[in-house]
Amino acid sequence: MRLVTYNIEWFSHLFDDEDRLMLDGKSSGRYGVDRYTQGMAIAQVLQRLDADAxxxxxxPNSGHNQHATRALKRFAAEAGLRTSAAVTGSANDTYQEIALLFDPNVLSVRVDPQSSEQAPGFTDVFHIDLDVDDRMDRVKFSKPPLELNVRTKGGTELRMIGAHLKSKSPHGASNQKEVARLSIANRRKQLAQAIWLHRRVKEQVDAGEHLIVLGDLNDGPGLDEYERLFGKSSVEIVMGQELRDPHALSLLQPRQPMAPSTSRFYNPETKRYFSALLDYVMISNGLDVYNPRWRIWHPFEDAECYADESLREALLAASDHFPVSLDLDLT
Known part of the structure; x- marks a missing residue:
């Protein structure tokens, strides 16, 4: 079985207000890439991945007339993908939904949000003292995690959580002091979201469930200097002792010769590209018996991806993130 997490930059820009696919020469949300090129590139990457989910x-967006699942199903049909079914959770106003595209002949999937006193539903409010002032702060997800109950064709039950934690970029800052203030405030909020998510993780793992957390956590050990103020990255908090992802764990090792990355961005000031590890597939320890194998489909780090020129160009045109796959000996 192959499971994948894939952040597809501005996927919503490829669909009109009624979720009809637009493949033409007009600009997509990606800089310098038209809608035809991006759409065809996404299709090629998904075809090559051949994932079960x-x-x-x-x-794609969910709004007054749009719906992410409808758009994804139409895209899958146009691209000839076997992942012909889709589910999504709570719609948000960011034009960036979290959804699962899956093969209904291999998996049965239902949206199954949870809630408890320690970890309320992800569409609710989480109360936590962020700045140790003896006053509880209110935290909400701009993109509530997607909680799923999954059953394989062979009868194995899994829990999946798709997550996209809020970016901590200091948007709106006009000077260095504002950059620091906003960065610290955003870091606090992101760590609160990570604590909230980890509490759900711990509850489910303690209950003996197989759990997989997939998504873009916009963070990683050692990603920026503000992490030192709080001791841990949000990735480490989400993982705790209950989950593992070898790419995240590798960054905790001293003298790492080459850090893995899942994304590539252009810095117009330095006119250089930089990479970051932002996307993860974390599994609970009970899934180790299924021989898990992780792979980052990075065209400049994965030799097979680089050698395949067509795939390499598709990965670069499709998104500024690259897919992360997990293969399990599971049916």
Whole structure:
């Protein structure tokens, strides 16, 4: 079985107000890439992945007339994908939904949000003292995680959570002091979301359930200097002792010769590209018996991806993130 997380940049820009696919020469949301090129590139990447399920981060929009699942099903049909079914959770106003595209002949999937006193539903409010002032702060997800109950064709039950934690970029800052203030405030909020998500993780793992957390956590050990103020990255908090992802764990090792990455961005000031590890597939320890194998489909780090020129160009045109796959000996 192959499970994938894939942040597809501005996927929503490929669909009109009634979720009809637009493949033409007009600009997509990606800089310098038209809608035809991006749409064909996404299709090629998904065809090559041939996954049983893809957690799509930044899935098409859900709004007055639009719906992410309808758009994804239409895209799958146009691309000839076997992942012909889709589910999504709570719609949000960011034009970036979290949705699962899956093969209904291999998996049965239902949206199954949970709630408890320690970890309320992800569409609710989480109360936590963020700045140790003895006053509880209210935290909400701009993109509530997608909680799923999944059953394989062979009868194995899994829990899946698709997550996209809020970016901590200091948008709106006009000077360095504002950058620091906003960065620290956003870091606090992101860590609160990570604590909230980890509490759900711990509850489910403690209950003996197989759990997989997939998505873009917009963070990683050592990603920026503000992490030192709080001791841990949100990735480490989400994982705790209950989950593992070898790419995240590798960054905790001293003298790492080459850090893995799942995304590639252009810095117009330095006129250089930089990479970051932002996307993860974390599994509970009970899934180790199914021989898990992770792979980042990075065209400049994965030799097979680089050698396949057509796939390499498709990965670069489709998104500024690259897919992360998990293969399990599971039916």
């Amino acid at each position: 893809i957690m799509v981060i930044e899935a």
